[in-house]
Amino acid sequence: MIDFSTNYLGLKLKGPIVVSSTPLSETIDGVRRMEDAGAAAIVLTSLFEEQLDLESKALDEDLSRGTDSFAESLGYLPDLSDYRMTQDVYLDHLRQVKAAVKIPVLGSLNGATAGGWVRYAKDIEQAGADAIELNTYALATDKHQTSAELEAQLLALVAAVTSAVHVPVAVKLSQSFTSVPNLVARLKDVGARGVVLFNRFYQPDFDIESLEVKPTLHFSTPSELLPRLHWAAILYGNVNIDVAVSGGVHSAEDVLKSIMAGANIAMMASALHIHGIEHIGRVLSDVQYWLERHEYTSLGEMRGCLSRRSVPDTSPYDRGNYIKTLSSYSLRQTVAAF
Numbered sequence: 103m104i105d106f107s108t109n110y111l112g113l114k115l116k117g118p119i120v121v122s123s124t125p126l127s128e129t130i131d132g133v134r135r136m137e138d139a140g141a142a143a144i145v146l147t148s149l150f151e152e153q154l155d156l157e158s159k160a161l162d163e164d165l166s167r168g169t170d171s172f173a174e175s176l177g178y179l180p181d182l183s184d185y186r187m188t189q190d191v192y193l194d195h196l197r198q199v200k201a202a203v204k205i206p207v208l209g210s211l212n213g214a215t216a217g218g219w220v221r222y223a224k225d226i227e228q229a230g231a232d233a234i235e236l237n238t239y240a241l242a243t244d245k246h247q248t249s250a251e252l253e254a255q256l257l258a259l260v261a262a263v264t265s266a267v268h269v270p271v272a273v274k275l276s277q278s279f280t281s282v283p284n285l286v287a288r289l290k291d292v293g294a295r296g297v298v299l300f301n302r303f304y305q306p307d308f309d310i311e312s313l314e315v316k317p318t319l320h321f322s323t324p325s326e327l328l329p330r331l332h333w334a335a336i337l338y339g340n341v342n343i344d345v346a347v348s349g350g351v352h353s354a355e356d357v358l359k360s361i362m363a364g365a366n367i368a369m370m371a372s373a374l375h376i377h378g379i380e381h382i383g384r385v386l387s388d389v390q391y392w393l394e395r396h397e398y399t400s401l402g403e404m405r406g407c408l409s410r411r412s413v414p415d416t417s418p419y420d421r422g423n424y425i426k427t428l429s430s431y432s433l434r435q436t437v438a439a440f
Contacts, residue, residue, distance in 0.1 A: 264293025326350035338364025354388030
């Protein structure tokens with residue numbers, strides 16, 4: 103019997119697949135199906151700082167308005183129909199999920215500043231979350247804001263949260279940071295127990311007829327996995343912190359590659375929207391078949407086997423790979439011409 107177990111954020115997980123933040127976890131039926139399919143843990147959808155700020159501001163304004171007429175007062179209420187999760191609804195849902203499944207449940211916060219997030223993190227902890235994922239998403243749009251300032255803000259946010267709660271905290275990073283290993287090491291120093299590689303960068307599209315900038319959302323593809331494997335392989339054995347790969351995990355091969363790079367777990371979301379929640383079970387069966395065929399007795403035996411510190415030639419992770427790749431392509435083109 104192959105041992106599928108792994109550790110992530112100090113949690114003993116029964117397998118390597120964790121469901122990352124997705125609307126599929128917003129129903130109790132959905133989370134139960136995830137557990138039945140073999141998910142080792144579930145990250146709930148994120149609470150957004152901007153959403154809670156708007157909600158709080160709208161409530162303050164409503165309470166301060168005149169309420170001489172009940173009918174008029176009803177018209178003052180803000181339209182929150184676009185918000186899937188307000189704070190109270192989120193916390194109540196978290197409690198219900200914890201009661202419905204036996205696997206670990208992680209709360210998720212999408213924050214940019216340290217202040218209010220300490221309170222929200224405490225509330226999520228008290229609601230029963232086994233861990234908290236800080237789903238960070240900060241973009242540099244001001245030419246006066248330096249990369250050092252962005253990193254300092256992130257570190258302050260993480261330090262504030264980790265010092266306020268007792269449950270482990272993971273940080274979901276953008277892949278646009280210049281020195282990922284240095285930043286991850288500093289995140290560990292301020293209390294982070296893990297990092298998630300990476301947050302997907304949703305880029306707006308242009309409507310050339312209406313001259314509007316519109317948000318776009320596309321499911322991930324397996325090609326997005328490559329930079330995540332690259333940095334997971336560099337971090338393994340370099341920074342003593344747990345690593346989750348998120349983005350581009352669709353198949354058993356993707357899960358195996360993630361573990362071989364050094365990740366503790368592989369996260370799925372888009373694949374479940376495309377193939378259904380039961381896809382988790384099919385992927386796990388394929389992972390088990392591969393491990394049996396290659397005579398592994400546990401998932402842990404192969405973890406990090408293709409990391410930077412484990413391979414004899416590190417050039418694929420360094421500048422040498424850039425030169426080899428371009429040279430190889432040039433040579434193929436030359437041969438083809440003849």
